[in-house]
Structures are given as C-alpha cells and as structure tokens.
Amino acid sequence: MAPITRASVQKIPLSYASCSIGCGSNDTLPRKLEAISKAGFTSIELSFPDILEHAAHLQGHSISADNFSTLVTVADGIRKLCDANSLTIMMLQPFANFEGWPKGSTEREDAFTRARGWIEIMKVLGTDMLQIGATDTPPDKISIAREAIVSDLRELADMLAKHNFRMAYENWCWSTHAPGWKDVWEIVSAVDRPNVGLCLDTFQTAGSEWADPTTESGLIEEVPYNVLRKNFAASMDELARTVPPDKIYLLQISDAYKVSPPLINQAIEGLRPRGHWSHDYRPMPYDGGYLPIEDVAKAVLKTGFRGWFSMEIFDGGPEGKGKKYEMEAYAKKAMESMQKLLMNCTDE
Template sequence: MTGQDTSLYPISSQTNSKMSGQDSSLSSIPFSIATVSVGYSSTPLHSKLYAIAQAGFTGIELAFDDLVSFANIHLLRDVEEDDYDGLSEAACEVHNLCAAQNLKIVVLQAFSNFEGWPEHSDERMAAFKKARGWIKIMKGLETDMLQVGSNDAPIPPLSRSRMDAVRDLKGLSDMLAEEGFKLAYEARSWATVSSTWKDGWQVVKAVDRTNCGLCLDTFQITAAEYADPTTANGLHGGVSPEELGKNFGDSLYDMSTTVPAEKVYLLQISDAWRPKAPLSAEMNEDTKLKSVWNYNYRPLPFEGGYFPVIEIARKVLDTGARSWWSVEAYDGGRDGKEEREPDLEMFTKKAFASLTRLREECIHFGE
C-alpha cells in the first residue's frame, strides 16, 4: 500500500539498472525541508528551525520571505526586499541559528523571473541587480546554492528565445562561480518558456557551466506533462489516460537515462490534491491556474494525494543521483483553503516520516 491512488495513473515505463533491490546508497541521501512549508512567513523562524531539527532533518531550504520576516524582527525595523545590506546582516544571524541546530542551509529560494528579458531592457538590468543582492545574502547565510525558478512572465516583454534565457543563466552562473556558489534551475510547470523537466535540462546543458544543475520537483514534473487541475479527472486531456500514462512513463525513463547524476542538485518532494472542483479562470482571474494549484494544493506524500511520487523518485534515483531530498509542501486541503498544521513539531515529524517511507517504498517498489 503506497498511499497513492494508482488507478488514476496507468504509468508504464521502461526500467534501467542503476537502482534495483536493496540499495545501501539510499541511506546516505540527506533530508531537507523548505521553511516556507512550515507554518507561515509570520511564524517565528527560530520556532521553525527548532521543529525542523527536532524532527531529524539536517538541512533547510531557506525561503526569502522567511528571511525578510526574520530581518524585520532582528533589526527592529521594516526591511525592504531590496535592502541587501540589512538582509545580509540578518542572514548572518540566520546562519548562526541554523548552526546551533546543526542545520545546513542547503539553498536560498526562490529566485524567480530572472532569465530571458530583452537585452538592455529595464527588466534585465533589474534582474541582475537583484542577483547581486541575493549573492550578498548567500554570503551571510554561508549557503552555496541558489534556486532559480523558470520565468513565467508573458511574451512580450519576455523573449520567446530559449537562447536568451541561456545567455542570462550563463551570466548568473559565472557570477555565482566567483564565490564558489552554484545554480539549481527549476522548470516551473506554469512557466512561459521552460515548463518541463526536459526544458530545464536543455537549458542547463546549453548553459554548460560546472556550477549549473537542476532542481527537480515531483509536483512540477507531473503538473507539466500529466496532471491538470482544470479537468474533472485531474489529467491532461486530448489523449486517453492509457496513452497519457505511457507517454509520461516514457518521459520519466528519458529523464532517468539522460540527466547525469551530478547535475541533479536537489529533489523537491510533495504530492498534490485533485481539486474538489476543477480550477477555472473565473475562480482565479489573471492568475496562472497551475501556480494557484502549486501554492495551495500540495500535501505531503502518503496523505491521500494522487501524484506518482514513488515512480518519479525512483526515476530520479535511476540517474544515480543521491543528492538532497527536500519537502516542499503547501497544503491547503482539497479545496486549497484550509489552514496549515499549527503544531510545527507534529508537521515536521510527519514530513520526515514521509521521506523515510518514500525511501523505503523506492527500495521495495514492485515487491
């Protein structure tokens, strides 16, 4: 029993031999959790960190909003998002708090809407100015990885050319390399140019920098190619569920055989609720519906969601990657409106248990 409604997912795919049976290397995979998933941005950061450490996690993804909220309290003033001096000062204290709990700051997230703006545009200049500020913050945090989410701005002003995105990410990778930092690129399922894992990988390959890799995400991978919050059955339309499952399985196999292990920097893990009623533009005017789904309908694995989390995790493992597994959940229940679990320690312990179970399910899958 996996906790997933596998009847909705007739996924069939080829297998490869990089992971089979008992794999002792899986025990070496470190577990992390995004601070944005624990409580809210208004929840004191020290309370989040304590609960995370008590649950057994050894790392965090630090959400920028959590840093800003902490800076407001730590510096006893309102700190703007572009006050990089103030945020850098607060970042040093966040590093100290994490060190006291034996927590590694795995990544600063989420740096979004950076790449692909027209050359010499105000948007591009602002994006690189912001990048310099975030790098300053990273120094204070003593983290070496920046998560970059693919741009979801409209065309125009965003460029349709993938090579413009590559140009900018090369520049950012080089800026990060000067500090010994790396870039984890995530293809977001509602993004304009790069929305699938394959899009993300093609970008990373073209960037061709040793410090540029992928942030893979069970939600984004599935929402881009298989699941759809606007349909009654929660699946992409246009083809039969059987053909859809085969196509998705083939895509996952391609991922497992084409992405090198060293280019998988992070695997973000959550499940998803199938909305009680399909999401519609009338309900969320001027908003990308997959973004609404992302930020409100993402429970932990094995809580009753319907995504093939085990299958995706196995395919990522089949690349040979044993990098960080990190919980990134936004659970507003089946209607997307429920309050989050107020007991932080209860939630973080459930989150840690879900990763532990996922690891075991991957080892024994099919037995």
C-alpha cells in the same frame, strides 16, 4: 541504470524548505528551524520571504526586498540560528523571473541587481547554491527564444562561479518557457557550465506531464488515459537514462490534491492555474495527494543520484484555504512520509 538499494537510499541527505512549514504569525523562523531540526532533517532550503519576515520581526517594521545591507545582517543571524539547531543551509530560494528580459530594459537591470544582492546574502548564509525557477513572466514581456534564455543564465552562472556558487535550475509547471523536466535539462545542457545543474521536483514534473487542476479528472485530458500513462512512463524512462546524476543538485518532494471543483482555466491575479495549484494545494507524500510522485523519485534515483531530497510542500488543505497544525508534529510526520517514499522507491 543504477539499482535502488535500501542501503543507498538510507544515505540520502534530507532537507526541508523553510517556506513549507508554519500556519500562523506565531510560527516564527526560529520556531520553524527548531521543529525541522527535531524531526531529524539536517539542512534547510532557506526561503527569501522567510528572511524578509524574520527581518520585519526583528526590526518591528517591513523591510524592502532590495535593502540588501539590512538583509545581509539579518542573514548572518539566521546562519547562527541554523548552527544552534544543527542545520546547514543547503540552498537559497526562490530566485524567479530572472531570464529573458530585453537587453537594456529596466527589468533586466533590476534582475541582475537582485542577483548581486542575493549573492551577498549567500556569502553570509554559508550556502553555495541558488535556486532559479524557470520564469513565468508573460511571453509578451520577455524573450522566450532559447538563445536569450541560455545567454542570461550563462551570465548569472559566471557571476556565481566567482564565489564558487552553483545554480539549481527548476522547471515550474506553469512556466512560460520551461514547464517540464526535459525543457530545463535542455537549457542546462546548452548553458554548459560546471556550476549549473537541475532542481527537480516531484510536483512540478508530474504536474506538468500527468495532471491538470482545471479538469474534472485532475488529469491531462487532451489524450486518452492509456496514452497519458504510456507517455509519462516513457518520459520517466528517458529522464532515468539521459540525465547524469552529477547534473542533478536536488529533488524536491511534494504531492498535490485533486482540486474539486476544478480551478478556472484562466490566470487569476496574474497567476496561472498550475501556479495557483502549486501555491496552495501541495501536501506531503501519502497525505491526500494523487500524483505519481514515486515514479518521478524512482526515475531520479535510477540515474544514480543520491544527493539531497528536500521536502517542499504548500499544504493549504484540499480546498486550498489553509490548514492549522502544530509544527513539531507536522515536521515529524513529514520525515515519516519522506522515509516511506524512500523505502517505496527501492528495488528490494
């Protein structure tokens, strides 16, 4: 496995997800980009909700998510804003609930219509990567058969390939069919397209295999703690030894608060407990979280990967109710925590 040297991690390009900063209506996209750039990040993951919000701000009213002609124009303006802040757009995200819909269904037709619209937006943004989150649609509505999932993703990959675009497939720890890194790696391997790779995530990986927001301990309690530690270490070793670095497109960085009292172990408003946890309880590293995120980052680095590390945090505070902060100071703190994580992952 590749040694993790200080010199090698200092060359890693650093990105920040646009959805991961701002805590009020005055924190507009232009101000977000300025704060991210001033903190020293060189690129962003552009969140589709940020495009919609910026469009509404410009137009004075809300814009439908399928009004692609308007959104393409708005996206062109966002690219210019990024250029002015010396930022590139590394990826458009999050494209969700795409795969597994029954053939001939309205939902499947809508998913592919959405894909075509997002591709048009990607063209004007100047990004070549689309993030796909492993669907969390309930299993009674979609097929979770592996061949159906793989077939849909191949079709999307081929659509993207026509424009030299790539797909970064991510495990969401509350996904219906692919909550772990190994699930998405098996799917990406089966899809077997040169433009399909992994979007790995410290929260999603540790959140699916180590932690549980519905327990008092915050850990998976179905097995004894020593077994949990052994299993997680074995999983990270397997990741480090089996995933080729060129099949990892990025690593997203965040931690998680231990929820107290624990979340109720049932879906609320259609969102599973780990989904709720992901949405509201994800601080930056070294800021109150408890997940073994360094273990995940080290495993990814041991593959030899030295591509994008991207800060993607959803910090609603320990109670998940929201957190007030000044964006420039917050982005600077995020950069400091990213640098600390990188240094802590080295072998030196």
